[in-house]
Amino acid sequence: MIKLSKLALTFSHCEKITDFAIRELASYIGPNCKGIQHLELNFVSCKHISDIGYSDMATQIVANLTNLYYLDFNFGVWDKYTDQGVKDGAAHVEANLKNLPHIGLNVRDCKKVTDQGINELMTQIGQSLKRLEYLGLNFSYCSKITDQSISSIGINIGNNLKNLQQLDLNLSYCKHVTDQGVKDLFAYIGANLTNLNHFGVNLWNCKQITDQGLKDLSIHIVNKLTHLTHLDVDFDCCYEVSDKGVQDLTSQIMTSLKNLNHLGLNFWNCPKITSQIKMSLKILLKNIPHLQIRY
Numbered sequence: 533m534i535k536l537s538k539l540a541l542t543f544s545h546c547e548k549i550t551d552f553a554i555r556e557l558a559s560y561i562g563p564n565c566k567g568i569q570h571l572e573l574n575f576v577s578c579k580h581i582s583d584i585g586y587s588d589m590a591t592q593i594v595a596n597l598t599n600l601y602y603l604d605f606n607f608g609v610w611d612k613y614t615d616q617g618v619k620d621g622a623a624h625v626e627a628n629l630k631n632l633p634h635i636g637l638n639v640r641d642c643k644k645v646t647d648q649g650i651n652e653l654m655t656q657i658g659q660s661l662k663r664l665e666y667l668g669l670n671f672s673y674c675s676k677i678t679d680q681s682i683s684s685i686g687i688n689i690g691n692n693l694k695n696l697q698q699l700d701l702n703l704s705y706c707k708h709v710t711d712q713g714v715k716d717l718f719a720y721i722g723a724n725l726t727n728l729n730h731f732g733v734n735l736w737n738c739k740q741i742t743d744q745g746l747k748d749l750s751i752h753i754v755n756k757l758t759h760l761t762h763l764d765v766d767f768d769c770c771y772e773v774s775d776k777g778v779q780d781l782t783s784q785i786m787t788s789l790k791n792l793n794h795l796g797l798n799f800w801n802c803p804k805i806t807s808q809i810k811m812s813l814k815i816l817l818k819n820i821p822h823l824q825i826r827y
Contacts, residue, residue, distance in 0.1 A: 534565050540572040544606075549578045551585030555592075562592035570602040576638070577609040583617035586610075590624040601633050608640030608670065615649030622656035630660050636668035640702075645674050650681040658688030665695055670702040672734070677706055679713030690720030697727050704736035704766070711744040715752070722752035731757065732764035736798070741770045743777030750784035758788045764796035768826075774804035782816055794822040802827070 539561070543549055554575075561568075571593070575581060586607065594600075605621075607613065618639070629635075637653075639645060650671065657667075667689070671677060682703065689696065699721070703709055714735065721728070731753060735741050749765065763785070767773050778799060785795065795817060799805050810827045817823055 533567075536565050536568050538570040539565065539568050540570075540574075542574040543578060544574050544576040545578075546575075547577065547579055549575070550580045551582055551588065554581055554585035555588040558589040558592035562596035566596055567599060568597050569599050571597060571600060572602075572604040572606075574606040575610075576606055576640075578607075579609070579611045581607070581610055582612035583614055583620065586613065586617045587620040590621050594624045594628050598628065600629065601631075603629070603632060603634065604636040604668075606636075606638040608638045608642060608673075610642050611644075613639070613642045614644040615646055615652070618645055618649035619652045622653045631663055632661055633663055634666040635661065635664065636666075636670075638668075638670040639674065640670050641673035643673075643675055645671075646676045647678055647680040647684075650674075650677055651684045654681075654684045654688040658692035662692060663695055664693050666698040667693065667696060668700040671706060672702045672704040672736075673706075675705070675707060678708040679710055679716070682706075682709055682713030683716040686717035686720035690724040694724065695727060696725050698730035698762075699725070699728060700730075700732040700764075702734040703738065704734045706738055707740075709735070709738045710740040711742055711748070714741065714745045715748040718748050718752035722756040725757070728757055729760055730762040731760060732762075732796075734764075734766040735770060736766050736768040737770075739769070739771055741767065742772040743774055743780070745770075746773060746777035746781045750781050754781070754784040754788050759791060760789055761791050762794040763789065763792060764794075766796075766798040767802060768798045768800040770802055772804065773799065773802045775806055775809045778805055778809050778813070782813065786816065792820055794824075795820045796824040797826070799825075799827045
């Protein structure tokens with residue numbers, strides 16, 4: 533038995549790694565490193581790993597590491613990762629990680645993952661991980677997901693994860709996401725997560741998002757979660773966002789978020805936002821201690 537409390541493994545861009553290597557690695561770590569509390573696994577762009585390899589990894593590692601309090605899975609850009617892999621992973625979450633307070637999942641650019649897989653994953657997270665305090669989800673470049681997935685994220689997080697204090701969502705380049713999806717997302721989060729003090733959402737290059745999306749962020753998040761201390765929002769390349777949306781958001785931030793310590797705003801490549809509004813932002817928000825604005 534190896535006495536480890538923290539393990540971080542990075543095999544990103546190792547394109548010759550296959551399911552066999554993952555199976556061997558997992559079969560060693562799981563039974564022999566049961567004391568691990570903090571686990572980070574990075575297999576980004578390991579393009580020959582499939583649902584089978586991921587399932588073997590989840591079976592061996594997650595089933596044995598019952599002391600985990602921090603788990604970060606980074607397996608984006610997998611050509612062979614599908615809804616079945618997401619479903620298998622969700623099943624292991626339900627069975628073995630019910631006391632986990634921190635989890636980060638990166639399935640960036642897994643183009644075969646659809647609404648069905650995301651809904652299965654979010655249902656299991658919502659039902660099983662009720663003690664979560666931090667949740668980070670990266671579904672960027674998952675080109676098949678739609679508003680259905682975004683609504684499922686909001687419903688399952690909002691209705692179930694009442695202890696959540698930090699939430700980071702990356703939905704960039706999810707081209708089918710619209711104002712309706714983010715409205716559902718923001719509404720469920722804002723109405724239910726009263727302990728949330730850190731919220732980040734990245735909607736970069738979601739070109740169907742308009743001023744209505746910013747308005748719903750203002751109404752449901754900024755207006756209701758007035759105790760937020762950290763807010764990051766990214767609308768880079770959202771071409772339909774204009775001065776009006778920025779004004780609505782900025783006004784609500786100034787009115788509601790009196791305890792805000794960090795604010796990050798990204799409106800880069802938003803052609804409908806004028807130079808006048810851009811120049812006024814730093815002046816209007818100058819009292820926020822840590823202010824990062826990109827436009």
